[in-house]
Amino acid sequence: MKSKKCFGKELSQLQRIELDACTQCGECLKHCPVQEVTGKPEISPPEKIRMFKKLMRETDSIKSSLFGKDVDPKLIQDFTNAVYECTVCGACGQNCPVGLFNQRLWPVLRKEMVMRGLGPVGPQANMPKVVKETGNPYNEPPEKRYSPWFPGDVQVAESADIAYYAGCTGAYQAQPMVKGDVRVLNAIGKPFTMLPPEEEVCCGFPLFITGQHDMLKDLTDRLVTAYKAKGVKTLLCSCPCCVNIMARDWPIYYGKKLPFKIRHITQYVDDELKKGRIKIKKKLTERIIYHDPCYLSRGVGIIAEPRSILGSIPGIELLEFDRHGVNSRCCGAGGAARKVHHENAIAMGRLTINEAVEKRADKLVLSCPACYEKVNEAMKGHDRKIKIVDIMELIAELV
């Protein structure tokens, strides 16, 4: 029987093959936002893979069976630093010459560290306790989840085919965004429901991305059961990270197909615009630039819908970042690293701002609460300024 100390036990068959497939060509470094702001190859994707393979060899090989599992503490420390400084944006895998799926590989390597008490790092470690106590990773009271921002004129049905999940980051850290969401849903006119604030708990993504998977099944079961009880057929959400875990992982934790569809809010609004149920009435003579969130574009393939919505605004000129769509560059908020490596996150956020300013955009349009919070924070004290707006916040002003 293998020792519990063996590294690599959490990896799937394909992920083990992926570790061997890495040619260490270093092409991914050109696409890594952490490399861009730190210039530290020692925390780059091929180095993470090299170090983890060494950890596997030192604990689970013929040599280790014969001569013992002697793991270099410095190697463990170096690997922990590298895997937790990463924003898990997945740009490295998207541009990998052998097609590694790093957006899924890095969280599993983080899980490997958590299983041995070597991760997570900094404030991330408190997350399971905080989520258990408050239902959100920000240690905010559940009763304040909706009250500070929810518009008084928006009607929420007790039960409906459509449900809206605000998400913790939106509700507590990017309130203009979620306010825009519900105003647009209200303008469409179809009834939609929401869970009571104490029932709308964390989707599990912050725990998943930091490698802390123990509570994921429980959180999934609670949320799925609650929406099912309301007779929900379609669950809408604007947070790319929530949408990602709901669509990709909830069916695994729930143990079967979800009883409702998961949709990003831009899909729904784009459909309703095309059906004519909502119309953009005001003209906007501005140059706007749209940033693709990593977990929306690379994660679930939502690329055309936000552009279709923005393109329907009369008078608008839509610009693109050099890296857009599935190749978008992380804004700095990814991988729960923003709370630990704050300076990296700010530097990445400023790269996004700088490019938008250089392209002479009047507005930077986002569609992710973590991006919204971090890019706004990055602009504080920065010499370049641009108006930052969430896509639904913008649409709510124009309908």
Place this chain on the structure above:
Amino acid sequence: MSFFLTLSAYCAFILFLIRLFSHIWSWINADKEPASDPLVNGKISPSLLWNALLDILFFRRVYATNKLLWAASWTFHLSFFLVLLRHLRYVLYPVPGFIVFIQPAGKIAGYILPLSLLLILIVRLTGGKDRYLSVYNFFLVGLLMLTSLTGIFMSSLFRTDLVNAKAFVFGMVTAAPATLPESRLFAVHFILFLVLLPSLPFHLIASPVTTIEARKREQALYKVIHEK
């Protein structure tokens, strides 16, 4: 020296097999279920397989990321493959017609191989801020460069008796050891090959799998939350 090299060759081959089987064992023993994502394992269609085959044969993913690296690495892998095929004449008897046929191409590939390695090295070392070259890759490139250069010297400047060389290698393959040819260059070339054999990278067999998986994943991306 003949005995030492023969013994080393068997050891290198055994070491290579141990490495190969331990990696395959590690893959077989891993959890066969995807870590979490059922959509990672999308469906395989003939068009997907065809595209994946082209990705694998022509390194299309490398081409998409770095044209110069693609030119260098594709040329290297092709020339390395041809050189390996050319060398089969030393271990097969009678030599198949196909191996005889590719001998001229194999010889040209032998000259191209170190040039492509040099280009790989230049691309890697002139990457500016994003320059990255692992110790293992540096070792591999150096080893391949030396092996190919000693091979070129043997076939052009300091000719080795090919009949004796074949007798030595073929004797090893048929477990009937023969005497080492009287050529120091051959001994160096052979020793370098013995170092190379157990050091071969496993991306040679793993990367085709991940390339196919990447195709499947990219095809499945627009089905994650776009299903009707």
